[in-house]
Amino acid sequence: MTIRQRPDERRQGLLEATARCLAEKGAAGVSVRAICTQAGVSPGLIGHYFGGVAEAIAATYRWTGDSVGQALDAAVAQAGPAPRARLLAYLTASFRPPIASPELLGTWVAFWSLTRNDPAIAAIHAEIYGQFRHGIEALIAAAHPALADTRLPAVALTALIDGLWLELSLGHAPYSAAEAEALVELWLDALLR
Amino acid sequence: MTIRQRPDERRQGLLEATARCLAEKGAAGVSVRAICTQAGVSPGLIGHYFGGVAEAIAATYRWTGDSVGQALDAAVAQAGPAPRARLLAYLTASFRPPIASPELLGTWVAFWSLTRNDPAIAAIHAEIYGQFRHGIEALIAAAHPALADTRLPAVALTALIDGLWLELSLGHAPYSAAEAEALVELWLDALLR
DNA sequence: GTTGTTGTTGAACGATCGTATAACAACCGC
């Protein structure tokens, strides 16, 4: 039997266990029993903290998205005051710790595949990506105040980052994280020249 | 009861049913019964044409990949002799019929999520993406004979296309297929300038 | 210490999963 934990710690443990299951077994392999075994907990407990496994996965997506958002903000804060440096830090943070971990990449790909078929996941996805794009647009506007439209550059940079991230996640990508960063910087200059 | 079909037609029907299931229900929702219902066939038949559902999915990935490859080649053939036009046709074909259909996009995202966890799918993925990159590299070399390295540009273009494709697939993307094409052309010029 | 609330377990339920197989239908060679 497991020792009783504080409720928020237990809930957090279940979120992390869900993320680990999604990374290891994919969207098709995650299950209540797998999650609870991963968390070292009895299968009945998922119903106590979440309404069901679907809600647990949704909460995990929200938590993962928030974590990434905080890491992005931290990278920007560390970049100093120069607008271009702040924008570049935001864009390249996806290829550095703590975001560029194999586990997080795997979890994220699983969320992509769930987004198409689960409306609740799709809503969270829209929120997360909306925030991400909004962050890029704000930093672009700060770096290039004269620019008329920030939407398309934000779309373009998001797409390149996601594409590079995807191939890094699927393994055997014929490039390094450092090369990915360099490509993002090149793309940024091409878009805002 | 279903009328008997020619074996290759029946097998092809099962491949298409599998693809439709992956698009509609995702990697987590596909099942023998769903596939066979979609194909209008009894569940036992999947074992007759494939060793099991895993093999059916793998065969579907191979068939889908071949179809995309043929569509890409057709787009190049239609583009005429100019090297740059041929390269651009190869790159933008992903955003035009028959490749840019909602069903194909959905199926493809499901394959991405399976790639991380199923070695057989991963092998097929490596083959398909190897061919795609090889195609880009050959067209780049033809268009820019003096270029030393074609690997990184091919990586970069593949990533942008996948990223744009992903967001188009997940719905509510804040851009059109035409804008995606224009971005790919811009990226091409930035890489090979 | 007693009582009541909350966390947790482990087993049970019905549903669905993938696969195997016996029976039947359709086709082919003769």
Add this chain to the structure above:
DNA sequence: GCGGTTGTTATACGATCGTTCAACAACAAC
């Protein structure tokens, strides 16, 4: 036509799925 091969169905099996719930353990209030 007839026998043998192949396609197809329907069902059955064991495993696993998500969820529920009675029972028990841990803690808080008093």
